[in-house]
Amino acid sequence: MTEMLARLTVALAARYRVERELGAGGMATVFLAHDLRHERDVAIKVLHPDLGAALGAERFLSEIKTTARLQHPHILPLLDSGAADGLLYYVMPYVKGETLRARLERERQLPIADALRMAREVAGALDHAHKQGI
Template sequence: MTGSPSSFSAAVADRYTVERELGRGGMATVYLAQDLRHDRPVALKVLHPELAQLLGPERFQREIKLAARLQHPHILTV
């Protein structure tokens, strides 16, 4: 997958409708999207392609597990 928002939107179109970019950092871009299966808003974090190759999937999986444990009224669930 390339780093462009349109290719990202196309790659997840069967599961999410990407609405807009929420923020961008040194490692990733976060998008507001609608989860089509569960009819709820979600935040999708997409690693920058060059970092995804460098860090590998293990680092991202570790972040997912840590984020899934967070519980706060202002944090969307993973």
């Protein structure tokens, strides 16, 4: 168990049962967790502690505020956010299923109808975000 996973598991034990890491990027790590209050799976995005200490948490806090403002069928909503044991986090729904990357590795090429549908959905979400000033 990584140090961040262990810290998060203890810090959020009253509200979430943190299960495993889903993925990591340059700024944050995303974990699969179970929301104990609402009995649903969620994804918890956690700012890397060393990044927050070095650069400050302003960019991540801005991302939280931005996400909270966006209400669109193709943008995951913000469910919760906070700080616990020095870790900044926000919670969003967990979406089960295959990633686009995994599908492309498996199929190599999407059917045109699927590619067009996805492009329309992404474009609609981007249009909505742009209209919100993002």
